[in-house]
Amino acid sequence: MQRRTLLTGTALGVAGAALGLTRPAEAGAELVAVLGVTVIDASGGARRGQTVLVQGQRILDAGPARRVAVPQGATIIDGVGKFLIPGLADMHTHAVGIDDTDPELYVLNGVTTTRQMSGGPLARSWQQQIAAGARLGPQWSIGSRIIDGSPSLWDGLDGDGSVHLAVANPAEARAAVRQEHAAGAEFIKTYTRLTRDSFLAVAAECRRLGLPFLGHVPDFVQLTEASDRGLRTVEHLFEVWYDTSSEEDRLRAAVAAVPVGSGEYNGWFNRMHPIEYAAARTYDRRKADKVFRRVARNGTYFTPTLVLHETNDQPERIDRHDPRHRYFSADMIGYWDWALDNLYLPGRTPAQVVQSKELFRRRLALTADLAAAGVPLLAGTDLGTTYLMPGFSLHDELHQLVRAGLEPLQALGAATLNPARYLGRRDAGVITRGAVADLVLLDADPLHDIRNTTRINSVFVRGELINPARRHRMLAELEARAQQPKPPAAAPVVFRGCPC
Numbered sequence: 171m172q173r174r175t176l177l178t179g180t181a182l183g184v185a186g187a188a189l190g191l192t193r194p195a196e197a198g199a200e201l202v203a204v205l206g207v208t209v210i211d212a213s214g215g216a217r218r219g220q221t222v223l224v225q226g227q228r229i230l231d232a233g234p235a236r237r238v239a240v241p242q243g244a245t246i247i248d249g250v251g252k253f254l255i256p257g258l259a260d261m262h263t264h265a266v267g268i269d270d271t272d273p274e275l276y277v278l279n280g281v282t283t284t285r286q287m288s289g290g291p292l293a294r295s296w297q298q299q300i301a302a303g304a305r306l307g308p309q310w311s312i313g314s315r316i317i318d319g320s321p322s323l324w325d326g327l328d329g330d331g332s333v334h335l336a337v338a339n340p341a342e343a344r345a346a347v348r349q350e351h352a353a354g355a356e357f358i359k360t361y362t363r364l365t366r367d368s369f370l371a372v373a374a375e376c377r378r379l380g381l382p383f384l385g386h387v388p389d390f391v392q393l394t395e396a397s398d399r400g401l402r403t404v405e406h407l408f409e410v411w412y413d414t415s416s417e418e419d420r421l422r423a424a425v426a427a428v429p430v431g432s433g434e435y436n437g438w439f440n441r442m443h444p445i446e447y448a449a450a451r452t453y454d455r456r457k458a459d460k461v462f463r464r465v466a467r468n469g470t471y472f473t474p475t476l477v478l479h480e481t482n483d484q485p486e487r488i489d490r491h492d493p494r495h496r497y498f499s500a501d502m503i504g505y506w507d508w509a510l511d512n513l514y515l516p517g518r519t520p521a522q523v524v525q526s527k528e529l530f531r532r533r534l535a536l537t538a539d540l541a542a543a544g545v546p547l548l549a550g551t552d553l554g555t556t557y558l559m560p561g562f563s564l565h566d567e568l569h570q571l572v573r574a575g576l577e578p579l580q581a582l583g584a585a586t587l588n589p590a591r592y593l594g595r596r597d598a599g600v601i602t603r604g605a606v607a608d609l610v611l612l613d614a615d616p617l618h619d620i621r622n623t624t625r626i627n628s629v630f631v632r633g634e635l636i637n638p639a640r641r642h643r644m645l646a647e648l649e650a651r652a653q654q655p656k657p658p659a660a661a662p663v664v665f666r667g668c669p670c
């Protein structure tokens with residue numbers, strides 16, 4: 171990942187409020203009725219001719235028109251020819267304060283839930299502004315800082331240590347878990363260079379505190395062992411190649427022998443690449459199936475973050491002129507382009523281009539194998555990576571999941587029902603009576619073509635309606651804001667290739 175320095179994030183703090191993106195006063199318990207709509211959720215599939223009533227933050231009722239009466243005085247939305255899906259979740263984000271417009275861009279794109287993977291004050295300040303009604307945005311599940319081994323790949327890269335904690339032994343690992351728990355983390359994020367002993371200490375301390383732990387499987391731990399110990403979610407398709415390789419022992423020895431210095435992300439990533447490629451090429455489907463069934467039995471989720479991998483594996487395919495870039499400042503786009511020209515593209519040989527293209531194709535196939543073995547998948551982007559865009563990129567991830575071989579309804583489930591289950595929410599990710607009114611009304615059928623999730627007509631954010639007029643107004647405002655000149659930012663600290 172090319173990460174913008176995390177120092178910029180807090181400085182951008184509360185700028186959104188000054189630019190007219192604030193919410194209007196609470197409209198009270200207005201009742202909205204969507205009539206004649208096709209309801210689609212991952213628990214019930216598609217149901218045509220439905221009436222959905224929204225009042226306050228909840229779905230008052232949802233069902234066939236003949237059963238659900240429309241109360242007098244309801245605001246009517248004609249849903250004939252339209253499709254209503256639950257609000258989407260991006261389950262792997264980093265609040266890096268791209269332009270301090272992430273919260274609004276998420277919900278305008280129908281993303282009403284996010285999971286913040288590296289703690290941090292910026293996500294907390296957004297969460298507070300949203301909870302106070304000062305801004306419209308998703309609900310955030312905010313984890314700990316990244317807990318890595320020592321030396322850490324992150325040493326020095328996050329300046330003040332706002333993103334990571336390096337632990338040298340099990341005692342430090344337990345202390346780090348307690349510290350992050352006390353600071354309000356909803357879960358603990360484990361990282362690549364934790365020793366096995368420290369990782370087991372994190373697992374034990376989390377179990378004692380009743381705190382989920384998830385993230386990267388460290389280089390020194392098998393995926394199956396991590397899953398057996400209770401790892402809730404595996405982020406990215408990266409370490410998974412070793413447990414599923416017919417050459418596991420040899421390649422694990424190679425991984426363990428990779429030298430790592432403090433903050434030496436680039437070097438580590440470059441030295442890991444050929445080992446990862448060798449592991450992917452020796453992927454053993456029968457072995458993988460056993461591993462995946464065990465992981466599924468343990469209830470461990472996978473977040474493939476295919477859009478992150480596509481960016482890393484196929485930088486040649488990045489579109490510098492994506493029309494969606496109009497919602498981002500020239501400063502941000504300039505930084506992305508700089509990273510592409512200076513970090514991603516230089517030195518790539520034709521052979522490497524071919525190899526990494528093959529690697530990405532293998533990641534798609536592996537995603538299909540995970541799903542076929544019953545491993546629950548979460549849709550997540552790794553926002554914070556160069557060229558990934560709040561909200562927009564989640565739709566790209568859904569498209570990649572379908573490219574990988576999932577049915578469109580399975581892909582939708584990875585962004586709706588599965589995140590709700592992971593979060594322990596029975597009242598989310600479904601369109602039923604009493605569920606939270608996070609909803610996206612689409613002008614075209616996402617089961618016909620998953621790319622139709624971008625054909626957004628309206629969004630309900632915990633009951634608050636963003637109708638087409640309001641949505642277009644807000645998008646225009648964000649676009650105008652992105653064009654305003656900004657004071658020059660501090661030189662970014664960057665490194666390449668991180669799934670983080």
Ligand SMILES: [Zn+2]
Nearest residue numbers: 287552669670
């Ligand atoms: Zn990440």
